[in-house]
Amino acid sequence: MSPPAKKKSASEGRDGQFVTSASPHIRHGDDISRVMWLVVVALLPALFAACYFFLWDAVRIVLIGVLTAVAAEAVIQKLSKQRVTVGDGSAVVTGLLVAFVMPSNAPWFAPLVASLFAIAVVKQAFGGLGCNIWNPALAGRAFVVACFGGLLVGGWLPSPAQPDADPPVEARPANWVAVPEGRRFADDEYTRADAVTGASALSARKDYLTAIPESEEQDVLEQQLGATPRQTLRMVQRANNTGRLDMLLGAQVGSVGETSALALLIGGALLLATKVIRWHIPVAFIGSVALFGWLLPFHAPALDGTQVAYGWVWAGGQPLFEVLAGGVMLGAIFMATDMVTSPITRRGQLIFAVGCGLITVIIRRYGGYPEGVAYSILLMNTAVPLIDSYTKPRVYGT
Amino acid sequence: MLKTFQGGVHPPEKKELARDQAIEPFPAPPEVVLYLSQHIGAPAQPAVDKGDTVKKGQLVGEAAGFVSAPVHASVSGTVKAIEPRPHPLGGDRPAVVIESDGKAEWAEDVNDERDWSGMSASDIRDAIQAAGIVGMGGATFPTHVKLSPMEGKPIRDLVINCAECEPYLTCDYRQMIEQTEEIVAGLRILMKATGAENGWIAIEANKPDAFDRFVAATEGDSDITVEMLEVKYPQGAEHQITAALLGREIPSGGLPLDIGVICQNTGTTVAVYEALRYNRPLIERVVTVTGEGVERPGNLRVPLGTPVGAILDAAGLRDGVNKLVLGGPMMGLAQYTPEVAVTKGTSGILALIDAEVYEWRACIRCGRCVDACPWQLVPSHLSIICEAKNLDAIQASDIMDCKECGCCTYVCPSRRPIVHLVKYGKGELARLRAEEENRKAEG
Numbered sequence: 001m002s003p004p005a006k007k008k009s010a011s012e013g014r015d016g017q018f019v020t021s022a023s024p025h026i027r028h029g030d031d032i033s034r035v036m037w038l039v040v041v042a043l044l045p046a047l048f049a050a051c052y053f054f055l056w057d058a059v060r061i062v063l064i065g066v067l068t069a070v071a072a073e074a075v076i077q078k079l080s081k082q083r084v085t086v087g088d089g090s091a092v093v094t095g096l097l098v099a100f101v102m103p104s105n106a107p108w109f110a111p112l113v114a115s116l117f118a119i120a121v122v123k124q125a126f127g128g129l130g131c132n133i134w135n136p137a138l139a140g141r142a143f144v145v146a147c148f149g150g151l152l153v154g155g156w157l158p159s160p161a162q163p164d165a166d167p168p169v170e171a172r173p174a175n176w177v178a179v180p181e182g183r184r185f186a187d188d189e190y191t192r193a194d195a196v197t198g199a200s201a202l203s204a205r206k207d208y209l210t211a212i213p214e215s216e217e218q219d220v221l222e223q224q225l226g227a228t229p230r231q232t233l234r235m236v237q238r239a240n241n242t243g244r245l246d247m248l249l250g251a252q253v254g255s256v257g258e259t260s261a262l263a264l265l266i267g268g269a270l271l272l273a274t275k276v277i278r279w280h281i282p283v284a285f286i287g288s289v290a291l292f293g294w295l296l297p298f299h300a301p302a303l304d305g306t307q308v309a310y311g312w313v314w315a316g317g318q319p320l321f322e323v324l325a326g327g328v329m330l331g332a333i334f335m336a337t338d339m340v341t342s343p344i345t346r347r348g349q350l351i352f353a354v355g356c357g358l359i360t361v362i363i364r365r366y367g368g369y370p371e372g373v374a375y376s377i378l379l380m381n382t383a384v385p386l387i388d389s390y391t392k393p394r395v396y397g398t
Numbered sequence: 399m400l401k402t403f404q405g406g407v408h409p410p411e412k413k414e415l416a417r418d419q420a421i422e423p424f425p426a427p428p429e430v431v432l433y434l435s436q437h438i439g440a441p442a443q444p445a446v447d448k449g450d451t452v453k454k455g456q457l458v459g460e461a462a463g464f465v466s467a468p469v470h471a472s473v474s475g476t477v478k479a480i481e482p483r484p485h486p487l488g489g490d491r492p493a494v495v496i497e498s499d500g501k502a503e504w505a506e507d508v509n510d511e512r513d514w515s516g517m518s519a520s521d522i523r524d525a526i527q528a529a530g531i532v533g534m535g536g537a538t539f540p541t542h543v544k545l546s547p548m549e550g551k552p553i554r555d556l557v558i559n560c561a562e563c564e565p566y567l568t569c570d571y572r573q574m575i576e577q578t579e580e581i582v583a584g585l586r587i588l589m590k591a592t593g594a595e596n597g598w599i600a601i602e603a604n605k606p607d608a609f610d611r612f613v614a615a616t617e618g619d620s621d622i623t624v625e626m627l628e629v630k631y632p633q634g635a636e637h638q639i640t641a642a643l644l645g646r647e648i649p650s651g652g653l654p655l656d657i658g659v660i661c662q663n664t665g666t667t668v669a670v671y672e673a674l675r676y677n678r679p680l681i682e683r684v685v686t687v688t689g690e691g692v693e694r695p696g697n698l699r700v701p702l703g704t705p706v707g708a709i710l711d712a713a714g715l716r717d718g719v720n721k722l723v724l725g726g727p728m729m730g731l732a733q734y735t736p737e738v739a740v741t742k743g744t745s746g747i748l749a750l751i752d753a754e755v756y757e758w759r760a761c762i763r764c765g766r767c768v769d770a771c772p773w774q775l776v777p778s779h780l781s782i783i784c785e786a787k788n789l790d791a792i793q794a795s796d797i798m799d800c801k802e803c804g805c806c807t808y809v810c811p812s813r814r815p816i817v818h819l820v821k822y823g824k825g826e827l828a829r830l831r832a833e834e835e836n837r838k839a840e841g
Contacts, residue, residue, distance in 0.1 A: 017719075017720060018719075018720060018721055018722045018732070018733060018734050018735070018736075019720055019721055019732070019753060019755055020721075020732040020733070020734050021732055021755070021815070021818070022732075022815060022817050022818035022821055023723075023727075023728060023729050023730060023731070023732070023802070023804050023807075023817055024727060024728040024729070024804030024807050024808050024817065025721060025723050025727040025728075025730065025732060025748075025750060025753060026409055026410075026565065026727045026728070026808065027754070027756070027807070027808055027810075027813065028407070028409075028808055028809045028811075030809070030811045031811045031812075031813060032759060032762060032811050032812055034811070035762075035764070035811050085759075127760070128760065129759065129760055129762060130759070130760030130761050130762045130763065130812070131760060278765075339762050339763050339764040339765065340762050340763050342763070343765075344763050344765045344768055344776060344778060344779075345765065345768055345776070346765070346768075346769070349765075392776060393768070393774040393775075393776070394774060395650065395773055395774050395775055395796050395799050396637060396641070396647055396648075396650070396772070396773040396774055396799065397637065397647045397648050397649045397650040397651075397652065397773075397799070398649075398650045398796075398799070
């Protein structure tokens with residue numbers, strides 16, 4: 001029998017039992033871990049889509065990307081005697097995003113090097129979570145492209161995009177040009193296969209827009225013989241002719257996690273509903289890609305005698321194509337919204353996102369790369385301190 | 399659409415703990431600790447000596463100048479000591495300690511009914527000054543100073559702040575319900591004292607019954623408007639209530655006076671009424687004792703100087719209480735000891751169970767603090783420059799516009815103690831400015 005517990009008087013013996021701190025004494029339930037793991041959950045639909053379209057390639061790339069990112073963060077924090085914070089989910093997010101921007105046929109070391117660079121150089125060397133200037137995943141991808149770009153072109157055209165019947169040669173889209181020998185069931189280049197490699201719709205378009213004599217794009221150029229810039233553009237549009245529904249669902253050539261706009265939109269809706277992100281960046285980014293995609297003319301070539309002459313053609317654009325192709329959805333919903341590397345005020349976020357959209361379209365139309373989402377975000381990341389200093393809200397009473 | 403302001407947060411209200419508990423008088427404790435500094439401004443000077451016999455309502459501390467306030471005995475008894483005691487603002491501060499004789503005898507010259515309707519504006523202000531009334535919402539700024547006219551700044555609007563936006567607290571609400579008429583009469587007195595043309599009673603929408611009572615009590619009064627405001631913290635801050643109610647912003651570094659407004663707390667208004675109507679100095683106040691760690695939450699009419707521990711003993715403390723806060727959870731002051739006593743600014747006694755001690759991390763620039771800041775500051779930036787002790791940046795910043803409402807810290811997912819860092823930064827800035835003054839004076 002223990003004696004009845006004696007109730008302590010409030011006014012005695014309580015010294016040292018009360019913790020003190022500056023106000024406030026209550027906090028909202030959200031913390032970094034919840035925010036980061038919610039981002040992971042929001043990436044799951046796109047992960048499922050990736051696994052559906054790219055099968056084991058997706059699994060392989062995602063595993064390498066995530067494990068490398070988490071291991072790199074843990075080892076660096078351990079070595080530099082910091083608290084190991086891999087449990088907060090931020091390294092998992094980086095690893096997932098690195099994997100999502102790799103083509104499905106990327107060699108195993110591409111996601112590894114990209115994740116390592118993202119965590120070690122872009123994130124930890126700049127001071128860890130909250131201190132990096134650039135989006136780690138995108139900087140990791142840019143590094144890998146700079147190192148072994150040749151290995152990262154194209155990608156497997158996922159099998160659901162295969163038409164039932166073989167198209168006639170003259171109607172074949174440009175993204176059918178490179179079917180590798182080893183993947184054919186028969187000698188016929190066009191018998192049905194599980195998958196074919198191919199350029200993405202954006203690469204195909206770029207080929208038409210940049211075709212120059214005596215290059216490897218000779219076959220593209222041949223189609224342009226005697227064509228006016230406007231006719232070239234029509235060819236471009238035919239080359240882009242992946243069905244919009246396929247593009248929405250994800251049956252298009254592209255990086256592992258970027259092809260399914262629908263899956264990414266579902267994730268985005270989750271992030272909006274849980275207030276992890278606000279609408280400003282995704283809406284302004286996607287909206288400005290559509291707007292500038294509609295507004296800006298193409299610089300299309302045509303063969304004039306033996307010379308290639310370029311002409312400006314405004315084609316009324318393809319706003320829906322622009323936002324569904326390439327990495328716009330992934331970039332606008334998950335990359336540009338990275339809190340650390342985007343402006344802190346809502347007005348700044350709108351400017352930042354419109355800048356991303358404009359640069360994306362400019363690179364796609366006039367730049368050397370078929371796709372511009374990654375570089376547009378990295379460039380705008382660099383401008384964030386400037387944007388922040390010009391978009392400080394008006395303080396109450398001033 | 400209810401009137402409101404930009405920014406702010408919605409913490410759980412937790413008012414249900416004490417909302418329905420009628421105000422009960424708390425018996426005078428054996429000993430009261432009357433700090434000579436219970437207000438902003440110069441501490442009062444002791445007006446009694448050790449060993450003196452004092453009566454309830456007798457002056458024990460004399461105001462030391464205009465921006466100061468007198469202190470009166472809240473019990474009758476003997477002055478046991480005049481010595482420093484643990485103070486809610488931290489450290490020990492001088493207090494008149496009175497041992498109660500349990501008789502509660504009033505002093506002769508106070509506590510009798512009078513008719514204030516014939517008094518002039520300046521007589522009313524003098525009476526308020528003599529009663530030692532200060533802002534009872536927690537700011538404790540002497541009320542007579544606030545009411546004093548300033549050249550070229552006529553008062554148009556007098557606002558009774560019935561928002562009570564701090565979670566947990568219900569002391570104002572209970573007074574709204576139980577002392578509706580007194581509050582309206584207090585508003586009339588304040589309007590007369592300032593010459594204000596418009597009277598306002600501003601209530602957060604979570605108190606519809608109080609709203610109805612005020613509407614009924616002011617029926618036929620064309621110069622008094624009862625207004626419902628959105629439930630959002632800090633709706634009851636002066637800057638936010640003027641913006642929400644009147645659409646006017648108090649200029650940076652200025653006072654409500656600058657835009658022709660005076661705001662008064664609910665409890666203060668009742669104190670003003672009692673001072674004028676019954677010639678009673680401020681010797682007691684309504685305190686909400688609440689929190690998950692309190693067995694019997696309630697609203698108590700407590701003699702000033704009552705040790706917090708005595709109140710907690712009576713209300714019952716649960717196991718696991720590890721934080722004691724005077725005031726509300728957003729702006730209240732955490733106490734290390736229950737020996738501190740109730741002051742004119744103690745609106746609540748809050749006992750919290752398992753209050754977390756947070757490990758904080760770098761800012762991830764999520765921008766939630768920017769959205770939440772009712773002053774449209776960038777708290778993230780302020781916290782970073784204060785953490786880095788970057789004095790140049792602090793000096794160039796708008797840190798002095800921060801009123802430490804705590805919204806930013808409440809929402810921060812990195813758990814950064816932004817208010818703490820801002821307080822530190824302001825301290826450093828004050829030190830720097832004092833050093834500059836000294837250099838100028840010397841050189």
